[in-house]
Amino acid sequence: MKLAPSILSADFTRLGEQVRRAEAAGADYIHIDVMDGRFVPNLTVGPLVVEAVRRSTSLPVDVHLMIEEPARYVQDFVSAGASILTVHQEACRHLQATLGDIRSRGSRAGVSLCPATPVHVLEEITDDIDLVLIMTVNPGFGGQTLIPASEEKVRRTQAFLTAAGCTAELEVDGGVNEATAAGLIASGADVLVAGSAVFSGDEIERNLDRLRRAVSVAAR
Ligand code: DX5
Ligand code: ZN
Numbered sequence: 001m002k003l004a005p006s007i008l009s010a011d012f013t014r015l016g017e018q019v020r021r022a023e024a025a026g027a028d029y030i031h032i033d034v035m036d037g038r039f040v041p042n043l044t045v046g047p048l049v050v051e052a053v054r055r056s057t058s059l060p061v062d063v064h065l066m067i068e069e070p071a072r073y074v075q076d077f078v079s080a081g082a083s084i085l086t087v088h089q090e091a092c093r094h095l096q097a098t099l100g101d102i103r104s105r106g107s108r109a110g111v112s113l114c115p116a117t118p119v120h121v122l123e124e125i126t127d128d129i130d131l132v133l134i135m136t137v138n139p140g141f142g143g144q145t146l147i148p149a150s151e152e153k154v155r156r157t158q159a160f161l162t163a164a165g166c167t168a169e170l171e172v173d174g175g176v177n178e179a180t181a182a183g184l185i186a187s188g189a190d191v192l193v194a195g196s197a198v199f200s201g202d203e204i205e206r207n208l209d210r211l212r213r214a215v216s217v218a219a220r
Pocket of ligand 2: 006031032033064173193
């Protein structure tokens with residue numbers, strides 16, 4: 001299992017330090033949530049912050065675009081240092097072309113699905129993706145509660161990818177904490193994104209440890 005702390009819940013007055021602590025504590029990716037105030041109501045950060053995170057860590061930088069018409073910004077985010085660039089299926093008219101563009105510019109291509117979007121929309125793009133991001137809350141804000149149907153959707157997504165012979169990583173995002181992590185991994189998730197569960201209380205090291213322990217205890 002991989003853990004991807006989302007900086008959405010980090011202390012932005014000392015972002016570099018928080019990212020370095022997450023890396024030292026064993027994080028696998030650094031997840032950055034980009035929101036445009038249109039695809040989702042919230043507004044967050046752009047390529048400048050991706051570039052700052054890129055310079056703060058040697059980990060893969062995992063950029064989640066919750067923006068309309070993401071194709072317009074692929075070059076900007078790849079240049080800023082996104083190792084993985086994920087677009088929303090719901091926001092992207094020519095999804096297959098956009099995924100190809102991300103790969104040809106040198107990043108790994110991800111596609112994300114909102115809770116109401118069925119898994120079968122992935123059917124025609126299994127050759128074009130390196131990562132699938134299943135939203136386990138409605139995107140827009142950190143600190144929400146996992147939607148109960150999520151585990152079942154993760155299970156169906158993993159079964160779909162396996163049947164298609166697709167080796168894309170399966171990442172889940174939203175409401176991941178000590179209580180929900182093990183069930184998501186048991187359902188087939190490869191990567192857990194966690195914001196509030198990692199950065200709350202300025203206890204990054206202990207929080208990451210707790211998440212890992214919750215999963216390994218349940219696996220026994
Ligand atoms: C939600 C974002 C998430 C968010 C997760 O729209 O995509 O990455 O930071 O936050 P938590 O882990 O607090 O639910
Ligand atoms: Zn995210």
